[in-house]
Each structure stands twice: as structure tokens, then as C-alpha cells.
Amino acid sequence: MRQVRRAICSLLVLGLSAATPLLAPLTAHAETGGSTLTVGISADAEDLNPFKANTVVASQILRLTYDYLTDYEPADNSTLRTLATNWTSSPDKLTWTFTLRHGVTWSDGKPLTAKDIAFTYRALKSAPADVTNRTLVKTFVSVDAPADGTLVIRTSKPTATMLAIDAPILPEHVWAGRTDMYTAQPAVPSVSSGPYVLTERKEGEFYRLRANPHYWGPAPKVTEILLRRFKSVDTAVAAMKRGEVDAIGNLNSVQFDALKDDPSIARVRASGLRFHELLLNPGARLANAAPEGNGNPALRDKRVRVAIDYAIDRQKLIDGVLGGYGEPGAGYLPAKLTPWSWQPAPADLRGYDPAKARQILDSLGYRTGPGNVRIMPGSRKPMTLRLAYTADHPVFPRYATYIKQWLGDIGLPVQLVPASGSQLGALQYRGEYDLLLSGWGVDPDPDYLLSIQICSALPLTKGGPTSSDAFHCDPRYDALYNQQATELDPAKRADLVHQAISRLYGDAIPLVLTNPATLEVYRKDKFTGFVSRPGPGGSVLGYWSYPHVRPVAAVTQAESSHTPLYASGAAALVALAVAGGLFYRRRSTRHLRE
């Protein structure tokens, strides 16, 4: 009896103590010295190992804390001189000599020299297979530091990406000789040379970066960057209204539109460096040409694929799916990606023209059978095309609905195959699809995205791993790809890239549907000075921007939590309407599979 009473009493006491926070005075948001830019992020960095890190957040953190040999000029994508201030290549194009910036030090005060860079690249070169960044140095034969300010790299063949070695430079005195080099996490605070130092890391909560007093460049205006994790954009937006977050990226169009009338919030519609594509299975095969998968044989005919392209109304997709925030796609790389992008001349553009699509199919002998369903020549079976896509990301199911409608209209009924992200991956790599929706984010350098269309990316064995995007294989494309990879003259390289992309367009295997805009918001009443990339109209939330951001002068700390009730009510309604539309995660930094 007494035990029971005691149990009940302690339950009550516990209950009360659980309720005390309700009664506790609210802790004020204390402003510490300097200013903090809080950016809402949608996923964790997960792994910050400088060799292996590959998430968007990790790459942002590494870019903000470490230096790279070179960087990209936000305005025009040209090479930005960071650690390397000058470079020459030998006449045989195999030896590169970099002149390094003077007076760069690590955040612990030790000097950063060519030896650190050589150490980093050698470590990368001898890294295990799962350190995917090692492909950045795959052509390197030797890396030497003849003087503190000079770095010499010899390559086995001319390498076009020598100014795009996107690997952070590590302090040799911290990383050398570690057995766990390829898995270790940077110490907190990190020893690094970039504008910021990682000073606190709470996985699932936030990453705190503080200005690096030893940074060689202009001192950042905001002394602290806080990358704060939110599991949904809606929560992040609510937090922004409460004044807890200053900037959020990757909103969907509903969330973006809902903030239209907020006078304290700037909305940025960044023309996206990403694209959504419809892959047509061209008859998947292995590297040894053995057939793979079970794609519909009709799609092996380029003319059928072209007909399908004519049936797609891209503007409708942008309006209906992206809320108007996007550009129609055509050439493989987004138009914004100068100088690499190539777009078809108006005469060659396959615009929306269902009559033409029908006419092509008619001329190929695809009769229309009962119910307006076409029949492949030499077959009796009515056509159906399976369209695979992931339901993890809200836009793909909606793309699929439209495409099903349009292809049905030209006599090609579509069967929808929704799948989880990993299931879709499996379907794609095994070639078990007819049509498949996918997407990529684009890096400043085009090499990787071009490489996933070459023949040697095809799987070696049945069901085996592949880095091929869509079983595209064209020897002439491969020749162009290999040429551009070794072309050191940017203009000539761009020309080769253009030729390759135009061939790719002709093959109509990946059909670029849209270049979705990236929707970003920030508190313009608190911060200003954001830098957009690429060029005006680009994204302002990224490592290239934060060091230039500064607090709005004499900010009167008007607490934004005085948001009128009705506004919050509206926000709540919007939040409810789109709840569940969680941030989708960007898996990879360099390129985005959506």
C-alpha cells in the first residue's frame, strides 16, 4: 500500500517537474559580441572527414573553413585565385607549376606552405576506393613542393580540370601519419585556413563557425555562422518569423509565395544550377554490349524518343509543378552554366508539338489500335511504357501525371511506377524501366556530368554497379569527352563540350525537362551584402556569399515575435497545407540527384 502511494506521489512529482518549464521564466535571447548569421539547413553534414565528406552541408562547412587551391568566381564561374595566385603549364601540358599566396597561416598560427598541399594531394591519391574525391587527382603522377611558395604537379596526360581540384587543403602537421586519416573528423575547433573555423558541432542540431582571426583574406563581417538544422522548411520558416533564423534555402513554391508580403524577408528566386530529366531507356546494355534490363524495344529507335520529346509541354510542367519557378530545359547543362552550356538553335529545338509527335510515330508505322493505343510495327501487343519515379520528392509524381497524360494523347499509354529512392536506383542501374524521372545539381566544372554519359560508365556485369546515368553510349561522344578532358585552353574545351552536348541532345536519351529555380529567403531587415552565384539572379545562400554578408547598420532589435496573430494563423494554415512536404535532402554536394 505504502509503496503504491509512494509510486503515485513520485509520479505526481515527476509530472510537476515536467511541467515546470511552463512556469519557468523565458530565457531571453542574449546577444553576444559580434553578429551571428543563422542559416537553416535541411540535413546534417553527417561526415566531415575532408577526404570523404560529400553532403551539401559538409561541403559548405569545408568550403567555409578550409582553403582550396582555386575557387570559382561567383560572378562568371572563372577561376578565383585563392591559395594559388598564378600557374603555368609546360609545353607538353603534363607539368603544372603553381605559385602560392604568401603569408597564409593555419588557424593555429603555423604557416601554410606548398608542403601541406602536396601532402593533401598525395594522401588523396593513395586513398581507398570509397574516397570518391580521389578521382580529382587520378591523372597525377607526382606532387612536389620545391619551395614553400611553389607547387609542381605532373600528370600522366593533359588534364583540363587542374583548376577545379575541389579538395580542401589540410594541415600536414595535424593530419600526417594518422591511421584513421580517411575517417577521422576534424577537431573542434578545427585547424584550417579558411575564413571560418568550426567551433562547435552538434549533429542533428547545429554547426557553429567562428571567424578565423588568422584568415589571409578580408575579415568576414559576420563573426559567426550558425548552420542550424530543421527537419522541415515549415518549422524553419516559423523560426525565421520568431527571429531565430536569418536565411533558408530550398523552399517550395507554396512556402515561397506565402512569404511574399513579409516586409522583413527578402525572397530570392535563383535560376537553378540543376535540372530535372526524363530518361528514356535506349536499350540498356553492359560494357561488353550484352543486353541488360527490360526496356521497351520501341525506345531503341531514336526517332520514337524524339517523338516523345515533342509530346512534352515543358512550360506546363513549370507552371503546374514548379509553381512557375523554373526554366524549360533542352541542352544537357543549364543555360546559366557559362561557358559550358550549349542550347539548341531555335530551329533545332524540340518544342511542344504533339502533332509532330504523332506524325513521326505514324510515319514509323505505329498504327493506332483500339482505344487510341499504338501498336509497334511487327508486333500485336498494344504499347505501354512504364514510367518510374520516386515519390520521396513531391515534384516527381506530379511530373509523372502530366507526362502520362501527354504520352497517352499521342497513343503511348503510360503505366506509373512510383518507387522509393533506393528502389528507383535499383531499377535505374539494372535498366528495368522504360521512362524514368531523375534530376541533377550542377557543379561549376562540367566534367563529372559529362562522364556519366560515356560508354565506359556502363556496368561491367549484369546487375553490377554503374555510374552511367541512362545507358547512353556513343563512341563519337566519348571521343569528344576525352578530348575536352585533356584540353587546357578553356575556349577550346568549351567548344568540345558544346559539341558533346549537342550530340547528346540529338540522341534524346536524357530529356532535360526543366531547370528548377532555387528558392531562398533571408531576413533583409537584419542582413545584407549577399553575393549571388552564378552572376546576378543566382543563389545567394552558399559559402561564396556568407563571408561577405554584413548586419544591416544599426539594427534596432525589433523582436519579430510580435508578428500579428492573424499572420501566424495564416502561416499555420499554410504550414498545415504543405506539412509533410519535408525538405528533401541533397545527397551529394557536387552533383545533385533529386
Add this chain to the structure above:
Amino acid sequence: MRAARVAGTLLARLTGVLFLGFALFHLLPGDPVSALTRGRPVTTEDLATIRAGFGLDLPLWKQFTSYVTALAHGDLGTSLAAHRPVADMLAERIGPTLLLTVSATVLSVTVGIATGVAAGWRPRGIGDRVGTGAAIVLWSAPTFWLGMLLMAILGVAAGLFPIAGMRSTESGGGGVLDVAHHLVLPCITLAAVQYAQYHLLIRSAVAAERHAVYVTLARAKGLPDALVRWRHAVPNAMAPTLSLVLTNLGFVVSGAVTVEAVFSWPGLGDLTFEALRGPDPPVLHGTFLLLCGSVVTADAIADVVLRRFDRRGGTT
């Protein structure tokens, strides 16, 4: 003897969990390595090497034996995404989840007992109508909806409580009061969802005990109503409640997934959710083992505790 039986059952169930965990995440469609390295510059040969490195190219039974051996050494594998030991990642996340679930359970049980007893003692009375009505509404409301609503009202409009995270991000955040302050909304949300179960269970248990002979005896003894209720009826009604609390503890952890997502609470639910999107099978497997293991273990504990608690277990 009984302890041995409980231990035996527990062991058998844990083995079942082990098998299920392996099956679920190793036979799942989709190739984690391809999914993981998508969009990264890897050659086809590299991919094959990585697969081999994870042992994914071995026959299934070999994967299973090495998995069991590793598990026996407390090794839950390495996350494909974070490249860190899964055990470390779980250890990092279990604290916040326990804080959330235990406080929410205490809150919901306390409130559930108070309102459930009142409702059960006078069924169909006004207290019963209001309390049980509220419980049913909360029970049927989707968790995220409730969370968003609380967030909009108490967090954004009234500005009383933080809406995300478990501590302030200002340096020096994370004190007891600070965490408690952040805990309020997620705790209330989770408690509100579970509360109905406790309310309804206690209500019906008390309503049944009300007619027990010893309750009439207690009344005959001339005890005031409150004593009859709290000394005699309620303790007897507590046995099924205690069992629900204990068996629920395991489930509550998984039930916290939504609440953790709504309030960006850095717990196991979040970890699971992220691992699902990867997919990151070792992490999924780790959280699976932990969640199932806790349900099964909580059940065994409930078994033992209840036998001690329920005096009626002795006869018949």
C-alpha cells in the same frame, strides 16, 4: 524459475529481432552503395571495390555470420553516409529521445491518471464527458498536425516557447532551464497523443474497480469517497496501466519520430528518418535493433514488475 522463463522468452524474442533486422535491411531492394555514391565521381571499378569493402558481394549467409559475430562484439557496423560507428551515432541520439519520451510519458500518465480516475469514478458525468471527449479528439488528431498547431499558437503567435531544437544556439545554450524550455512543445505534443490511451485505460479500469466487492467494503467501513477511490479503487486499477506504460515505453520511442521531425528534436527518430532517406542500412539496422529491442525488453520488464505489483497473480 520464473526469472529463467522470462529471460528465455526475452532471449528468443531478441534473436527474432536480430533475424528480422538482418532480413529487413539486407534483403531490401535497392543497392545502398549505388545510392550512396550517386552523383559522385566514381568509376565502375571503384563501385565494385566499395561494395566488396562493405562485404555486400559475399553470400548472404556469410554476411549474416559476420554480422552476428560483429554484433557479439558490440559492433553495429559503420554508417554508409557518415562513415562513423553506428553505435556512436545511436549513443549520441538516445539521450534526447529518452528525455523527450520519458518526460512525455510522465506527463501523459500523470494527467491520464488524474482525468481517467475522475472520469471512471463517475462515468457519463460531466468530468467524464469533457475528459474523455478531449482524449478521443487528441487521440485521433494526427501528431504532426497537433505539433504544428501548438507550434503556431504557443510558439509563433504567443512566442512563449522555442519551436525547434533542444537548446539555444547562442553560445552557452544548453543549460537545464534552456533545454527544459525547448522541451515544452515537443513534450506536450507527444504527451497529448499518448494521453488518451492512459486516460481511457484508467477510466475503464476504475469504472470496473468501482463495483469490486472490496470497494464496497471500503465504503462500508465509512471511508470518505476520496479515500475509497485513491486508496482502494485506483491502486488496483493501476496494474493494467503500469503494464501499458512499460510496454509503451518501447513504442513511444518510435512514436517520437514524428514529434522529433516537427520540432527538429535531435533524437533517434531523426536519425532513423535520415537513414531511411539514404538509405543507410547499417544505421537503419541499428535503430531497428534498438527500437525493437527496447519494446521487447520493456515487455519483459513489465512482465516481471507486474507480477510483483499484481497481488492477485498469486492464486488461481
Add this chain to the structure above:
Amino acid sequence: MTLLELDGLSVAYPAGQRWARAVRGVSLSVAAGEVVGLAGESGCGKTSVAMSVLRLLPRTAKVTGRIRFGGTDLTGATWGELRAVRWAQAAVVFQGAQHALNPMHRIGTQIAEPALRHGLVTRSAAAAHAADLLQRVGLAPELARDHPHQLSGGQRQRALLATALSCSPRLLIADEPTSALDSVSQAAILGLLRELAAERGIGVLLVSHDLGALAAVCDRIAVMYAGRIVEQGSAEAVLGDPAHPYTEALTGAATVIGDPATRYAPRSLGGAPPDPLSTAPGCAFAPRCPHAGPDCGGEIPLRPAGPGRLVECVRVAS
């Protein structure tokens, strides 16, 4: 001095749209120092009578008639007045000792609880009080620390009796207090009741289906059939010379003392008691009565048949 006086007591339980009339106008009194037996077949309404005294019937039960205890009318008593009477003045040994004890509490706690709550013993004296009462009912004081499930059926019944004696009541209502006991223990408990009545002047209403047991201790006996008392009088008179045909049958049936089977149907009687829902006029026993005649269908007068003796049968000459 008359302690308890029931006058025209009726109890009805809701049964769907109708009422099950379990007790139909019972008048009975118990004086201080007197042991009154209440006998009758299972379901005839004995417990309903016993529980109505302290108003322990479920809220849904409809109780009419008059219940006077020590001169005050309990039917109109407030909850406070009632609580004061409960246990301090009158206590009940519940039927069904298996379920009457709280499984969560120790025996000693349960026994001492009423005395403690009524302020008759202090918290520190409570344990000694319980031990004392346990000894009084013939149990080892060590049992105080046990929980009900650790006791045998007989021990529980004694513990219940000890609980009833906790406040030294003036009236003890014992509902089948010996049904789970062997004949030796039964005799001991009955002896104790007798003693309580004789030495302390406690009035006892002893409910039992077991006429043999009643015969041993009762001053007076009332026999119930279908919610009515069909015969009452001194124990010797009622048992030695039953006047009502039902009592006759019952005494014939009760030759095996303590045989539980007799509880359910007196052997010499065919048929079963009437449905408590029935509202048929006339003698309820008529369908089973060997002496029944056409005149048994009308109003049956309650007739005195000797000193202190009342019988409800047309065949009985007053």
C-alpha cells in the same frame, strides 16, 4: 433494546425496462444481544436485505421502506451521518470473502483501517489492534503482514470477521460468514458470534442458507422466500415445528449440515424459485407447494402463530 428495525423494506434492481424485485416488503428487527438468523434459498434476497442496512447496494437499486438503526432513520440519512454509522456502529461481514479483501493491501492494514479512520486507534497502535483482532478470530497475528492471496479461503473469512469487529460495532451483519469453513472452524466462529452477543450485547443478523448452523446460535430465525419473510419466530419453534410449507421443506432438506449442495435447492423440493421479475399475485411458493389450493392465488395474510411467531400461509390457522 431494539437495534435494527426493518419495516416494509423492498429492494428492486433494474432489469432492462423492468424491475427485478429482490426484496418485497420485509419487516424484521434485531435487538441488542440477540442473534437473528436469516435463512432461505439462494437468490431469495438475503444479501439484498443485509446490504441495504448500511445502504451499500448499487446506486441503481431502488430501496423503499424504512430502516431504523438505534432510533435513527437511515433511509433519509445524509452521507455524513451514514459514514458515522458505518462500521463504528454497524459492520458487515461480506459474503464472498474471496473478493471482499483488497488484493493490494496487507491483511493487518485492512483490519485496522476502520478503527484508524474512525479515530479509535492511533497509527502506532493500529498494528497491535489488528493483531488482537486476528487472535480473536483464531488467526495467527503474523498473518497481518500477508496479502489476501497468501491466505486460505477460511483464513480470509476470519480476517473479514476481524475487520468487521475493528470498531466494536453494536450491530454485526454477517452474510454467510462460515460458508468456506470446515465444520470445526465453523463451530468456532459461530461460538464467537454467540459470545459477542452474550458478553458484549452485540446484535447479530446472521445470514445463512444453512439451517443447522442457524439452529446452533440463533435466538430467532426468519425464513425468506422470493423476497418475503414467510415465517419468523424463535429458533426452536421455527426449526422444531415449522409452520410454513416452505420451512418444512427446508428443514427436511437441511439434514446435511454444511453441504453446499443444499444451498442451491432443498432436496425434497421440486422446481425452482420464481423469477424475481414476476409480478404474479398470490403466494410465490404456490407452484412448488404440496398444499397449494385455489385460495393461494389471492392476498396472503401474515398471521401470528404463537408468541413472537408470524407465518404467511393460508393453511396456517392463527
